[in-house]
Amino acid sequence: MKLVIAQMKHETNTYSPVPTPLARFAHGSDTPPEGSAAIAAYRGTGTALGAFIELAEAAGAQFTVPIAAGAWPSGPVHDRAFDHIAQRICDAVARGCDGVLLDLHGAMVTQSHDDGEGELLRRIRAIAPNVPIAAAMDMHTNLYDAFAQRVDVIAGYQTYPHIDMFETGQRAGRALLAQLQRNAKPTMAWGRQPMLPHVMRQGSDDSPNRELQARCREMEAQGALCATVFVGFPNADIEYAGLSAVVVTDNDPALARRWCDELLEMAWSQRAEFVYEVKPLAESIAQAKAFAAAKPAGSGPVVLLDHSDNCASGGTMDTMTVLGAILDAGLDDVAAFAIFDPPAVQQMIAAGIGAPVTLSLGGKLDMPAIRLKGEPRSVSGTVRLICDGLYRNQGPMARGEMNDMGPTAVLDTGRVKIVVISNHVEPHDLAAFTAVGIAPERQRYVMLKSRIHWRAGLRPLAHAVVECAGTGVCTSDYATLAFKNVRRPIYPVDPM
Numbered sequence: 001m002k003l004v005i006a007q008m009k010h011e012t013n014t015y016s017p018v019p020t021p022l023a024r025f026a027h028g029s030d031t032p033p034e035g036s037a038a039i040a041a042y043r044g045t046g047t048a049l050g051a052f053i054e055l056a057e058a059a060g061a062q063f064t065v066p067i068a069a070g071a072w073p074s075g076p077v078h079d080r081a082f083d084h085i086a087q088r089i090c091d092a093v094a095r096g097c098d099g100v101l102l103d104l105h106g107a108m109v110t111q112s113h114d115d116g117e118g119e120l121l122r123r124i125r126a127i128a129p130n131v132p133i134a135a136a137m138d139m140h141t142n143l144y145d146a147f148a149q150r151v152d153v154i155a156g157y158q159t160y161p162h163i164d165m166f167e168t169g170q171r172a173g174r175a176l177l178a179q180l181q182r183n184a185k186p187t188m189a190w191g192r193q194p195m196l197p198h199v200m201r202q203g204s205d206d207s208p209n210r211e212l213q214a215r216c217r218e219m220e221a222q223g224a225l226c227a228t229v230f231v232g233f234p235n236a237d238i239e240y241a242g243l244s245a246v247v248v249t250d251n252d253p254a255l256a257r258r259w260c261d262e263l264l265e266m267a268w269s270q271r272a273e274f275v276y277e278v279k280p281l282a283e284s285i286a287q288a289k290a291f292a293a294a295k296p297a298g299s300g301p302v303v304l305l306d307h308s309d310n311c312a313s314g315g316t317m318d319t320m321t322v323l324g325a326i327l328d329a330g331l332d333d334v335a336a337f338a339i340f341d342p343p344a345v346q347q348m349i350a351a352g353i354g355a356p357v358t359l360s361l362g363g364k365l366d367m368p369a370i371r372l373k374g375e376p377r378s379v380s381g382t383v384r385l386i387c388d389g390l391y392r393n394q395g396p397m398a399r400g401e402m403n404d405m406g407p408t409a410v411l412d413t414g415r416v417k418i419v420v421i422s423n424h425v426e427p428h429d430l431a432a433f434t435a436v437g438i439a440p441e442r443q444r445y446v447m448l449k450s451r452i453h454w455r456a457g458l459r460p461l462a463h464a465v466v467e468c469a470g471t472g473v474c475t476s477d478y479a480t481l482a483f484k485n486v487r488r489p490i491y492p493v494d495p496m
């Protein structure tokens with residue numbers, strides 16, 4: 001048995017001004033890892049690719065990994081980057097194989113294609129019309145027919161924060177192996193609802209996504225090969241942004257259809273629960289102060305979430321609105337993770353550890369798509385730490401995967417320790433803090449540019465959580481996003 005195993009992962013925020021060339025997938029090299037380098041980077045990690053490699057080795061299969069290309073969310077993927085990645089995968093398939101296992105995102109938009117994954121599949125099917133293909137997908141998939149029609153098996157993450165990437169790879173991989181080894185016949189049904197669940201309401205610990213995902217797992221226990229609800233990614237102005245479901249059964253298309261429809265109806269009936277109410281920032285800061293004043297000594301930090309600017313949803317991580325409010329309010333004993341500002345890092349490196357500096361911090365990127373000008377803020381302090389910004393996730397999310405913040409420095413204002421980074425990284429892992437010498441559990445406050453993923457590694461530490469509406473391309477305000485291409489009507493943008 002010969003398998004092609006590959007990764008092509010990017011969640012595209014079509015409003016983001018951050019470009020997505022091939023280098024963003026390459027993590028410091030010229031191109032993303034291929035072959036033995038890709039296997040070495042992902043073997044043993046808690047990712048779908050890691051699961052595919054483990055399954056292939058356990059099955060005694062021959063396999064190749066032509067490319068492992070994953071990048072933090074940002075603007076539309078450059079055509080040259082997409083062509084490079086797709087070509088590597090197509091070349092491997094063209095050399096001949098019995099099955100293909102793909103670790104995809106599902107919300108990739110390229111300069112030329114709203115449905116990057118669908119275009120990849122179109123190219124693969126032009127070479128191999130009948131080879132079995134299974135895909136592990138992110139829960140934020142925006143599902144297009146052109147993609148779903150061309151794969152045999154789809155399995156999506158069932159957790160947000162995404163702590164089941166490995167298990168999702170196992171479910172997709174096992175269904176493909178069942179097809180190859182036991183003559184299982186995957187039969188798939190999929191569908192969409194005209195609704196845009198808000199990301200802040202999508203956590204799988206929270207209702208209604210908790211119940212939707214539980215029902216998916218129940219269907220799998222009752223015999224579905226894979227059952228998935230994709231909550232979708234709304235910061236993408238494309239026709240099929242939004243919620244969808246996919247059920248794969250073994251040779252029972254009617255059951256796949258019935259279960260898929262059940263999931264879609266369940267989601268639609270709960271649509272109001274997916275709507276998020278934004279609170280004024282001043283109210284959030286006041287609430288954080290009240291929590292801090294009342295918290296017992298030794299309890300964990302009050303977490304302030306700057307949820308309009310998280311890079312795992314394509315945020316630039318350089319808006320200063322929430323951090324500015326924290327500085328203005330005089331909050332003390334704060335750690336802030338993080339501000340993306342490579343020139344500010346270079347200024348701190350030039351000054352050296354212990355040196356006083358005044359930075360024009362953040363606000364380097366304009367965001368024309370949401371009519372926002374970058375606004376740096378003058379911040380003074382002492383350079384506390386300088387490092388290379390490399391750390392390995394300790395989990396539970398993407399355990400073992402390497403992260404690269406690029407050259408990184410910590411500015412200490414006396415009240416606030418600000419981590420300043422040169423590559424986008426969302427703080428979902430405790431190692432992001434230990435890499436810069438900060439123990440978040442000992443802080444009075446921790447500011448995170450995150451929406452839901454921070455829960456994976458940091459929620460157990462938090463005494464209380466306050467959601468802070470800042471500015472950025474992950475805005476919670478659908479009016480600001482002013483959809484032009486999303487199909488209409490769609491809930492809750494339009495009356496339904």
Ligand SMILES: [Zn+2]
Pocket residue numbers: 138139140162
């Ligand atoms: Zn996701």
